Amino acid sequence: MLHIMTITDTNFNFPGQKSLYKGKVRAVYNINDDLLVMIATDRLSAFDVVMPKGIPFKGQILNQIATKFMAQTEDLVPNWLVATPDPNVAVGHLCEPFKVEMVIRGYMSGHAAREYKAGRRLLCGVAMPEGMKENDKFPEPIITPATKAEMGDHDEDISREDIIKKGIVSEDDYIVLEDYTRKLFQRGTEIAASRGLILVDTKYEFGKTKDGKIVLIDEIHTPDSSRYFYADGYKTRQDNGEPQKQLSKEFVRQWLIGNGFQGLEGQTLPEMSDEYIETVSERYIELYENIMGEPFVKADVANIQERIKTNVEAYLASV
Incomplete structure (x- = not known):
């Protein structure tokens, strides 16, 4: 087995x-x-x-x-x-981890697209332009933070203003987190492009060392924390209103949605057969080889x- x-x-x-x-x-x-x-x-x-x-x-x-x-x-x-x-x-x-996840989005996909479809144009206090369709590129990448949840609880969207007002992160530290987030996303975007990929969105987590230095912790640019598209054919698919070819665990989310599960109360987790699990493993290996180029x-x-x-x-x- x-x-x-x-x-x-x-x-x-x-x-x-x-x-x-x-x-x-x-x-x-x-x-x-x-x-x-x-x-x-x-x-x-x-x-x-x-x-x-x-x-x-x-x-x-x-x-x-x-x-x-x-x-x-x-x-x-x-x-x-x-x-x-x-x-x-x-x-x-x-x-000491900061109690926020720094989510940055270059394209309107996933959670942002679901919010947009529901008619919302503000995400974490950041305006999303009118007239966009799913998987369109934002004029500039937007930072949409989430508060970190304990196991089993949903992470929650939160605005920059609320993070600072509630004292979750000091303003001085938050400015550093934003700066680091944008720099990492830019580098990730360049590396992805060199491998024929588009880094769509991702999240970073940061902590403070005992001597007070802010450092990147946890994961970076993995398929669990990020979404990638294949660059080849991206524009054609957008123009034709077709779904993008993705490299992320979104395929698992879509399988769950298709089987009536979105983590909501009263929903039953569908059974994953060994055959399906094997295909998920193969997809993760494909993700690795595409993302790392080896x-x-x-x-x-x-x-x-x-x-x-x-x-x-x-x-x-x-x-």
Whole structure:
């Protein structure tokens, strides 16, 4: 069975471990209030609901995209990353996360398009122009932040003004977050274009190190946090009112919607067959190879738990 090859939960007890936090997809281990060991599991979340089965190689794919993009953007924006001792693991500096996700949109897609279709022209206090159709490019990228939710709760749209007024982020820090968000999106857009892709929208998360430095944390430009279109044929499809060819987990959301599920109260999560899960895994590998411009090398998954434990403990013993 496919799910034997996946890692959907971890309960390690590493040397110096102070705490364990489990997010929708990642498990974060605090080591001596100094380092964080972040393990990307194969869990799949959509509409803020975690699917019951894992997707083979998804954690490895997300971790490797995020860590490689951090290396490709560290000249612009400092990040939390220290090491990658295992294909599913990133080790970084302990940070205090900001309680907002910095969402930036170059095109009117996904949540923005759903809001627009419902007749709304303000998203997080930002005006969206009249006369747009789904997947059109915005005149300028717009930043539409969301407050970070605990597991299982929906993230909520919030305006820049409310973030500052409510004291969620200070104005000085928020100006830095906006600046970093725009710089990262510009770099991501350029890298995507070099691979025949359009970076449609994405989200970044930031934290503050113990010495007060704002750094990029978590994931960057992954298919879970971003939406990509194929550039080839984009204009023709827009002109003809056809859907865009996407590289993101939107295909999972659309499958769920087609099966009567949008994470709303009273809705039942549809069963994902092993065959469907295999196709999702294949799509994630395709995403990796297109986004990174290199072949995906599958890690040994005969005993993922033991592999991760051994690699992390060996790394911690070396620092």
